[in-house]
Amino acid sequence: MEAYNYYIQQLQSKEYTAEILNIVLESAYEGICVVDRQAIIREFNSAYSRFLGVRQEDVIGRKVTDVIENTRLHIVLETGVPERGFIQKINGQDMVVHRIPIWKNQQVIGAIGMLIFEGVSEVYHILQRVQNLYVKHLDTENRVEKSVACPLVKKDRVTFDQIIGNSECLQKVKRIGRRAAKVASTVLITGESGTGKELFAKAIHYNSVYANGPFISVNCSAIPEHLLESELFGYEDGAFTGAKKGGKPGKFEQANKGTIFLDEIGDMPLSMQAKILRVLQERNVERVGGTHSISLDIRVIAATNANLQELVKQGKFRADLFYRLNIIPIHLPPLRERKEDIPKLISYSLEQLSIKNGVTPKQFHQGTIKKMMEYDWPGNVRELLNTVEMLLVLCESEVITPHDLPEKFFESSNVQKIESHTHVLKEVPMKDMMEQHEYELIIQTLAECNGNKAKAARKLGIHRSTLYEKLKKYQLL
Numbered sequence: 001m002e003a004y005n006y007y008i009q010q011l012q013s014k015e016y017t018a019e020i021l022n023i024v025l026e027s028a029y030e031g032i033c034v035v036d037r038q039a040i041i042r043e044f045n046s047a048y049s050r051f052l053g054v055r056q057e058d059v060i061g062r063k064v065t066d067v068i069e070n071t072r073l074h075i076v077l078e079t080g081v082p083e084r085g086f087i088q089k090i091n092g093q094d095m096v097v098h099r100i101p102i103w104k105n106q107q108v109i110g111a112i113g114m115l116i117f118e119g120v121s122e123v124y125h126i127l128q129r130v131q132n133l134y135v136k137h138l139d140t141e142n143r144v145e146k147s148v149a150c151p152l153v154k155k156d157r158v159t160f161d162q163i164i165g166n167s168e169c170l171q172k173v174k175r176i177g178r179r180a181a182k183v184a185s186t187v188l189i190t191g192e193s194g195t196g197k198e199l200f201a202k203a204i205h206y207n208s209v210y211a212n213g214p215f216i217s218v219n220c221s222a223i224p225e226h227l228l229e230s231e232l233f234g235y236e237d238g239a240f241t242g243a244k245k246g247g248k249p250g251k252f253e254q255a256n257k258g259t260i261f262l263d264e265i266g267d268m269p270l271s272m273q274a275k276i277l278r279v280l281q282e283r284n285v286e287r288v289g290g291t292h293s294i295s296l297d298i299r300v301i302a303a304t305n306a307n308l309q310e311l312v313k314q315g316k317f318r319a320d321l322f323y324r325l326n327i328i329p330i331h332l333p334p335l336r337e338r339k340e341d342i343p344k345l346i347s348y349s350l351e352q353l354s355i356k357n358g359v360t361p362k363q364f365h366q367g368t369i370k371k372m373m374e375y376d377w378p379g380n381v382r383e384l385l386n387t388v389e390m391l392l393v394l395c396e397s398e399v400i401t402p403h404d405l406p407e408k409f410f411e412s413s414n415v416q417k418i419e420s421h422t423h424v425l426k427e428v429p430m431k432d433m434m435e436q437h438e439y440e441l442i443i444q445t446l447a448e449c450n451g452n453k454a455k456a457a458r459k460l461g462i463h464r465s466t467l468y469e470k471l472k473k474y475q476l477l
């Protein structure tokens with residue numbers, strides 16, 4: 001009886017999910033088309049069918065290329081790279097479309113096509129595209145300088161939308177960032193190198209009440225110790241030999257009415273830490289050799305890839321400064337913990353980097369994206385952008401294949417582990433197909449979760465102890 005009830009419950013929950021999905025599809029203003037791995041239409045909402053003048057039942061089950069004019073959904077299935085805000089001619093009209101691949105277990109299993117009829121955010125994306133075309137046009141006429149002066153292109157203003165990634169962990173920090181922007185409190189951003197700490201700091205600044213003031217970035221580790229004080233606090237005329245006539249304002253003063261971004265704060269010498277603490281507490285600064293203090297109205301954002309708490313324990317970082325900075329802590333996750341963001345990051349960077357380098361955008365083979373998702377990205381987003389740029393510039397063919405990737409992509413221990421285990425398993429006669437499937441699923445999920453068993457168990461929907469039992473069974477411990 002219990003098993004029967006469970007079965008009924010499962011069935012009902014599946015029916016419920018299907019019903020909800022149907023309601024969502026039918027309530028959307030956009031045209032939505034979902035295709036499977038073979039580019040066969042599986043879902044097609046009425047907004048799309050009205051626009052094309054076809055009946056849903058006539059198109060579901062047909063190849064998308066036979067139904068939607070100029071579609072590239074079948075190409076997105078191959079590349080695995082999303083295409084957002086593209087223009088597609090349908091029924092003689094230029095329409096804005098999104099094409100989003102569906103990734104599961106590091107494979108593209110389908111794609112979603114969205115036809116946009118309206119929406120402010122879409123207009124914004126179109127505007128961006130027009131700007132890019134404009135810059136490209138000027139570039140080809142050797143008038144790059146003018147493009148920077150183009151009023152449409154406000155180069156440095158960063159919005160949270162420009163921080164690419166839909167992973168849950170990135171969405172969560174973006175939500176915290178948006179809320180932090182609304183208040184004047186000091187923010188401490190931590191995260192590995194290249195995770196986007198400076199980009200995040202800029203997004204906070206440009207969404208805050210200080211947005212119209214300056215954003216002054218100071219790399220604390222790049223300034224020699226003996227120059228740090230005058231760089232940060234400025235100096236008066238004749239403060240020391242070699243001092244500029246008339247004196248010079250320091251970074252804090254320059255940042256007045258805006259934001260000061262203290263990057264690599266963990267590298268700040270102890271002597272300077274005391275002085276910075278004083279400025280943060282008293283909100284005024286005195287130039288070197290000066291006699292009066294200048295009051296400051298600034299937002300402070302500090303960032304580090306070091307473990308400040310550890311540095312405090314080791315006596316290398318002042319505890320009082322740490323607590324002064326750590327009012328709103330934001331930790332940016334490394335790229336290896338949000339690999340689902342990789343296709344989207346590639347898609348966005350492809351276009352920007354093609355324009356920057358004056359080359360035609362290339363396509364990524366799905367196998368290439370797969371390899372890129374298996375890699376651990378120690379240099380995070382910065383390394384990813386550099387890789388895409390290198391591939392764009394150096395690869396001679398139109399499609400970037402796994403062979404074009406540097407050697408390091410084939411050295412991943414995860415990949416070797418999956419391959420060697422799969423190999424062994426295939427040689428041994430299988431008792432049970434289900435077991436083989438379960439085994440591969442576990443290996444795959446562990447690789448995706450970087451060997452983190454708690455995370456893998458959550459992803460697999462089983463208890464951690466069950467996962468351990470299975471790992472033991474398959475001799476994976």
Ligand SMILES: Nc1ncnc2c1ncn2[C@@H]1O[C@H](COP(=O)(O)OP(=O)(O)OP(=O)(O)O)[C@@H](O)[C@H]1O
Nearest residue numbers: 162163164165192193194195196197198199381382
């Ligand atoms: N989520 C993201 N979306 C788009 N671009 C990103 C993202 N994260 C980082 N970048 C880009 O990656 C590069 C490195 O980012 P950034 O300089 O902000 O990293 P960082 O954490 O401050 O690095 P470091 O600690 O080495 O100074 C920049 O070009 C930035 O624009």
